[in-house]
Amino acid sequence: MIEILISPQLAFSALVLGSLYSLIALGLNLVYGTMRLLNIAHGDLIMIGAYTTFWIFTLTGIPPFVGLPLAAGIAAAIGAILYFSIFRRQLSGIDRVERIEANSLLLFFGVSVILQNTVGMMFSGSPRAYQFLDTVYEVSGLMMTGNRLAILIFAAIVLTSVVIFLTRSQYGLSISALIQNQTAARVVGINVSRLQFVSFISGFALAGIAGALVSMTEQISPFMGFPFTIAAFVVIILGGLGNIKGGIIAGMLLGFVEIYVVVLTSANFRSMLIYGLFVGILLLRPEGLLGKTRRH
Amino acid sequence: MKRIVHFIALLLCSLGLIPAQAAEPVRIGFSIAKTGLFAQAAPSQITAYELWANQVNAAGGLDVAGDRRPVELVWFDDESDPAKSAQIYEKLISDEKVDLLLAPWGTPHHLNVAGVVERHGFPMVGNTAASVAVREVQPGNIWFSTSAIPDRIGPELAALAKQSGVKSVAIIANVLPFAQENLQFLVPALEAEGIEIALNESYPPDISDMTGLLSQIKAAGVDGIIALSYPADSFLYMGQAREVGIDVSFEFLLVGPTISAFSQAFGDFADGIVTIGHWSPHQSKWSRAKPFFDAYVAAYEMNPDYLDTALAYMSCEILEQAVATAGLDRDKLRTAIASSTFDTINGEVSFEGVENAVTPTAFLQLQGGDMHLIWPEDIATASFSPR
Numbered sequence: 001m002i003e004i005l006i007s008p009q010l011a012f013s014a015l016v017l018g019s020l021y022s023l024i025a026l027g028l029n030l031v032y033g034t035m036r037l038l039n040i041a042h043g044d045l046i047m048i049g050a051y052t053t054f055w056i057f058t059l060t061g062i063p064p065f066v067g068l069p070l071a072a073g074i075a076a077a078i079g080a081i082l083y084f085s086i087f088r089r090q091l092s093g094i095d096r097v098e099r100i101e102a103n104s105l106l107l108f109f110g111v112s113v114i115l116q117n118t119v120g121m122m123f124s125g126s127p128r129a130y131q132f133l134d135t136v137y138e139v140s141g142l143m144m145t146g147n148r149l150a151i152l153i154f155a156a157i158v159l160t161s162v163v164i165f166l167t168r169s170q171y172g173l174s175i176s177a178l179i180q181n182q183t184a185a186r187v188v189g190i191n192v193s194r195l196q197f198v199s200f201i202s203g204f205a206l207a208g209i210a211g212a213l214v215s216m217t218e219q220i221s222p223f224m225g226f227p228f229t230i231a232a233f234v235v236i237i238l239g240g241l242g243n244i245k246g247g248i249i250a251g252m253l254l255g256f257v258e259i260y261v262v263v264l265t266s267a268n269f270r271s272m273l274i275y276g277l278f279v280g281i282l283l284l285r286p287e288g289l290l291g292k293t294r295r296h
Numbered sequence: 297m298k299r300i301v302h303f304i305a306l307l308l309c310s311l312g313l314i315p316a317q318a319a320e321p322v323r324i325g326f327s328i329a330k331t332g333l334f335a336q337a338a339p340s341q342i343t344a345y346e347l348w349a350n351q352v353n354a355a356g357g358l359d360v361a362g363d364r365r366p367v368e369l370v371w372f373d374d375e376s377d378p379a380k381s382a383q384i385y386e387k388l389i390s391d392e393k394v395d396l397l398l399a400p401w402g403t404p405h406h407l408n409v410a411g412v413v414e415r416h417g418f419p420m421v422g423n424t425a426a427s428v429a430v431r432e433v434q435p436g437n438i439w440f441s442t443s444a445i446p447d448r449i450g451p452e453l454a455a456l457a458k459q460s461g462v463k464s465v466a467i468i469a470n471v472l473p474f475a476q477e478n479l480q481f482l483v484p485a486l487e488a489e490g491i492e493i494a495l496n497e498s499y500p501p502d503i504s505d506m507t508g509l510l511s512q513i514k515a516a517g518v519d520g521i522i523a524l525s526y527p528a529d530s531f532l533y534m535g536q537a538r539e540v541g542i543d544v545s546f547e548f549l550l551v552g553p554t555i556s557a558f559s560q561a562f563g564d565f566a567d568g569i570v571t572i573g574h575w576s577p578h579q580s581k582w583s584r585a586k587p588f589f590d591a592y593v594a595a596y597e598m599n600p601d602y603l604d605t606a607l608a609y610m611s612c613e614i615l616e617q618a619v620a621t622a623g624l625d626r627d628k629l630r631t632a633i634a635s636s637t638f639d640t641i642n643g644e645v646s647f648e649g650v651e652n653a654v655t656p657t658a659f660l661q662l663q664g665g666d667m668h669l670i671w672p673e674d675i676a677t678a679s680f681s682p683r
Contacts, residue, residue, distance in 0.1 A: 004511045009540060013507035116331070125330070125339040126598065127527065129561030136538055145539045219531050219557050221336040227502060262508035267499035268471070 001263070008142040010259055016148050018255025019155035020213070022248040024228050025235035026162060027206030033179035033242030034199035036097050037087065037104040041112035042232050043225025045075045045204050049211020050220040051119060057130050064132060065150070068212040075208025079201040082111060091196065112225070120222040127219040147216040154213055158206070159248055166244060175199055179242050234278050240288030250289055321368035322358050322624070324349075325388035326398040327405070332376025336527070338401040340555065340601035341424060344608035345369060345398055347595055348616075358616065361623030370394055378408040385412040395624050399611060401604075403427045403474070406438070413437045419630045421614045423607040427477060435649045439633060441610050441642075444572045444603065446474070448657040450481030451488075453522070453548065456570070456659055456671045458489040460680050462520035462546045466495040466513040468506075468533075469524035475550060478524050494518045499529070506532050510540040520546035527552040534562050534569075545682035546570065548659075554602035559665060566662045568683035574658035575606035575642045576669045578677040584613070584641040602660060602667045610640045643675070 004010065028042045049071035056067035090103055133146035166172040178185045178195050186192050210228075218224070235254055239246030254274065261273045281289060326345070329338040349367045357364035370392055374381040381400045388394045389412070397420040400409055406425035410433045413420045422430075422440045428447050430440045457465065465486060469479045476498070486493055494516040497509060506529070513521060521544055523533050530552025537547075552558055553571040575582075577589035588609060592600040600606060617638050622628035637646040637654075645654050659671040661680060668678035 129557040
């Protein structure tokens with residue numbers, strides 16, 4: 001047991017899973033943080049990213065890394081259409097956060113159903129998959145499948161870039177200010193509407209990127225998104241709704257807990273312990289691990 | 297001019313060169329999990345129905361006791377809800393007044409619909425239901441064409457493992473019903489064959505990493521692994537087993553390897569994986585098997601699901617042949633299905649009670665990218681090949 005626990009194999013898997021959880025949750029958190037919209041179609045955008053990458057690779061042989069920007073672009077384009085057609089009006093007409101959250105839940109539920117069924121009609125519901133970078137590399141006894149290593153590297157690059165952008169650039173700092181306090185951000189001259197639009201499509205683009213990475217290791221289908229939506233919500237609530245860094249830390253924590261809990265107890269307890277941890281943290285810290293009380 | 301065209305059309309119809317589209321269509325109803333939990337699995341069934349209907353129409357229509365009539369499929373989304381499926385069959389029979397029924401997808405849906413067809417005395421050939429619970433269904437109006445029933449899979453799988461030289465196994469099982477039902481019958485069967493069970497763990501359906509489980513299996517040093525898995529976890533297992541360094545001669549995955557995406561995702565690495573299934577296009581004794589496979593690939597540009605698509609298509613063939621002799625009269629149809637022997641892509645099929653009495657419980661193995669029957673010997677298209 002000790003040998004398994006200290007093996008680099010488990011640590012590698014925990015890093016891969018944690019970074020994926022963090023990446024999946026990042027886009028959702030960005031949209032919620034800046035606009036208080038609860039995007040329950042987030043997993044369906046991951047599905048869109050996965051399908052885009054699948055078709056690009058299958059039809060042209062272009063590797064997922066190269067197809068990844070297009071996956072992000074298509075997801076962002078969907079975001080732009082939704083923003084201008086539905087959500088801009090929603091945001092401008094309602095002042096109460098609770099109302100925005102409730103309305104967005106219903107609206108995104110509709111978006112989710114439309115996306116699933118549109119993709120289902122276009123490509124059928126049959127699961128699809130492709131074989132890419134599945135060579136196993138060995139480094140000092142640690143075995144790493146190429147596609148899982150790629151997920152870890154790309155997720156780390158995206159997560160680091162987003163954090164640097166939000167903490168070092170003028171634009172990113174404006175978004176951070178908007179996340180912390182929308183009214184104050186408006187008072188100091190930040191163009192809230194523009195930032196909300198940029199955050200909205202960036203959140204969608206990040207989901208598209210996550211989908212492109214997921215497609216390298218999992219079967220894809222029009223209905224694959226829901227578990228990702230659930231995982232993303234667990235992560236952002238654990239980390240503190242709208243808290244970008246908190247979400248990343250919570251994603252990594254969840255990855256490690258999941259991997260090591262299975263070895264220490266039983267795979268059977270996996271879901272029970274993860275959701276137990278989730279409920280426990282919510283009871284002790286309703287604002288999440290790193291969350292702070294926000295003002296709209 | 298019109299008269300000449302009508303005359304030529306009539307002449308071609310009478311010669312069987314074009315379908316007699318003027319005839320009233322035979323309406324065939326079913327519910328399908330177009331959305332919800334089973335939406336990923338259901339396409340394997342509806343593609344079979346569509347292919348069959350297209351083939352029948354292209355051949356001039358369904359032979360209804362001597363008359364050719366086109367086939368029209370009437371279906372509604374049951375949202376993966378068995379209760380809703382039962383309501384839809386009620387609607388199909390009472391409101392839509394369909395002439396025939398095809399089955400919904402999955403065991404719970406079949407069991408829910410069984411009561412409806414029994415109440416209306418409307419015969420229906422099932423396909424994708426696989427549980428010992430099907431034997432508790434009132435016989436007479438529903439038949440199950442599968443032979444992949446857990447109480448038979450267990451002893452047969454244990455016998456296959458024993459014959460393949462397996463002395464110790466690790467079992468990992470999804471907690472969902474089909475996997476657990478298989479586990480219930482597999483454990484005593486393995487013990488009866490003298491095969492040591494070094495590890496027996498269940499896992500939740502939403503598991504997202506198996507490294508821990510697979511590390512424990514590797515540490516157990518077994519020579520066989522039986523994963524009672526569903527498609528998503530079969531993919532997870534395959535992706536991570538190699539990374540962990542799993543190297544055993546016998547690897548069995550319950551559900552997943554028969555779908556086209558599985559081979560697409562894992563290529564040569566999937567070679568040697570054993571799974572449930574009793575149909576292969578390579579069985580030359582079944583003259584309909586290869587033409588069906590070729591037609592499916594031509595229509596959908598992917599391989600059929602060797603289990604569910606084959607079962608769904610078989611049920612259509614059985615219905616087609618029964619209607620050819622009995623017509624649409626439900627009493628005659630019931631008698632025809634219950635008492636006839638049918639020529640299907642899976643060979644001959646006849647029923648005893650609700651069960652397929654001919655097709656043996658069998659196993660498939662991926663070999664060189666092809667799916668071969670390796671068990672039992674009398675229908676095998678290849679011998680078991682160690683991983």
